[in-house]
Amino acid sequence: MFSHESLPLIAIFIIMLLCVLAAFLHPVHAFFSWLRRRRERSNARIADEVDSR
Template identity: 70%
Template sequence: MFSHEGLGLMSIFIVLLLCVLAMFIHPVHAFWSWVQRRRRRLSVEHAGREGKPYSR
């Protein structure tokens, strides 16, 4: 390997590492935000039904 190739290879490696990190973080973040939205929606629906027992 020549010395002038070092910076290019290191930058490609860093970009590749960031892409791999994003590939693992994105599905986890999407799932977690979906769970939070679902919890929030269910709690709002439950709060709306507080005064109405047996309503479906």
């Protein structure tokens, strides 16, 4: 009786799952890229101090 509704429900479920995955991964990726940039800046600052001696 409701078999014609299964494909749209599966499609909506997959789309929602991808949205939840993106909502979770975006802040994680932003945090790790911020850490990497911070570490690279710190390493560049240390290298500048060593070169100036």
